[in-house]
Amino acid sequence: LAWRNGVSVTQVCFEDVEAAGRRIGGVAVQTPLLENDDINSLLKRRVLFKPECLQVTGSFKFRGAYNRLAQLSDAERAAGVVAWSSGNHAQGVAAAAAKLSIPAIIVMPSDAPRVKMENTKALGATVLPYDRKTESREEIATALSVERGMVLVPSFDDPHIIAGQGTAGIEIAAQAKEAGVTLDDLIVCCGGGGLVGGISIAMKALSPQTRVFSSEPMSFNDTARSLAAGERLGNAPDAESICDALLAPMPGKMTFPINLANLSGGFAVSEEAVKEAMRLAYKTLKLVVEPGGAVALAALIEHEKTIAGDTVGIVLSGGNVDPALYAEIIGGK
């Protein structure tokens, strides 16, 4: 157990991430670490991409969800699970539940991307839509959990979820080593902070010389500001962004101390840089990346000069984007 400013920062330790890696082995995809000559030329350094858009359900969220659900008791499995999510966590929980034959109910905003809602249903989960403006997803999910004895699966503030997301970090460290590369910097998208937190734990153990940064949309830069302030700060209640996967109101109670201890800082990016990153992924990497999945690449584009490393890792966290929006963005220039 380590402490900083009187706050426990290791509710999740590296051994938990390693155990999660064993649990998801052979079930999750070990996504590759990709490098592209044209991107290297354009961004004037070596850039290594971890494309979690190639993960089961098209985002990293499956890692944490499976690690959580695989540890439920038989009685808990029989009662089922409930989660709320705008989309990627929904699909992650639904897919993990399907693989483990656990019933799942997902509370989703009625304006969630259609592709995410459809995929969640296709995976066999029951989708319960709610109105983001008039209803509380927490209340709906908690009521279900209490009434039916279902296990609530949080999207980031849970040690098993954080450990599961951290398995991407174990892979990054091993794959970089195999490629003969030492990452100077690693940039990871950040909503509630589970992915970057989990990855930071793995990197601290396996590649301690690598600086790990979060990246967020400018209007949801709560983690960047909180890291600078040393305390949890929230976003404006009326904030908006095309990054539907990254709309958490403030850093997590459990994720923030981890990130405060482990991260070298947080980037915030404009909506235009997000779109530019999606176009670059389309045109050069040939990868479909959703807005929230493109913020780490957007940080490298927009903050090129303040990122010191010669070798930078970028996590592309998801690729679930409605065709109409995608068509508009890639055609937009």
Place this chain on the structure above:
Amino acid sequence: LAWRNGVSVTQVCFEDVEAAGRRIGGVAVQTPLLENDDINSLLKRRVLFKPECLQVTGSFKFRGAYNRLAQLSDAERAAGVVAWSSGNHAQGVAAAAAKLSIPAIIVMPSDAPRVKMENTKALGATVLPYDRKTESREEIATALSVERGMVLVPSFDDPHIIAGQGTAGIEIAAQAKEAGVTLDDLIVCCGGGGLVGGISIAMKALSPQTRVFSSEPMSFNDTARSLAAGERLGNAPDAESICDALLAPMPGKMTFPINLANLSGGFAVSEEAVKEAMRLAYKTLKLVVEPGGAVALAALIEHEKTIAGDTVGIVLSGGNVDPALYAEIIGGK
């Protein structure tokens, strides 16, 4: 040397493909072999994808071009190379020439996809546009070759090009083995037949139980018909297809005997199945695949019932597609 119907079928042998593999090692990308749960469920078997859209220049063509250019003498390198291509071979030659500091001129149809023309120029090659309806690319390129002593780099009828494309097959066989999988069938897109020919040589040596098939657009099904007839047959001169990468008029003189000896048959697919395959790659695989790169997946969609294997490999050969066309296709349903 092996013979069939009095025709030499091994102008390229497995040792040539192995040597090519050593030559392109560390220069070309070793693209991953990807599997996706949702695709497996949808197509009711295990499907393993070789995404050559992730290759240098966004298509497999770099493999053959680099293998050819790396073997030029100093005098030949100084004189430079000339090639004709609607796009992917153009970029492959341009990128290989840039890496080896060889001047390159590429003769391209003036109506080639913009992205392919721009990328070829960006790689430092000189692009010479010609009018497909009134001019002959062969004459223009041959004249340049004769006048300036430049080496002509064919897009498929060349043993070094075929051997280079075959390196994808070496990787597929090794990666399938590593994944503990034996491929029953492997479907590869086919224009002039260099990729499928080269891959067939590798598979015959490394995975002889795997049946290798070509796939073509219905209107350019020259290889399928030629394989059935046992002789080289051409396409209708006014044939059209959205698969701009696969518009070869007939099977190659050098590639056809290889394919006749090694392939188990050829599929032909509708334009609608090509678009459906592109949408599936977008929605589920999160990969950007161009029309010509999607014909092997289209064959699995359209001929699902005639493809016997429980485990099928699919080569996605390229991802260079103009945003406007891509937007239209993915939004089209």
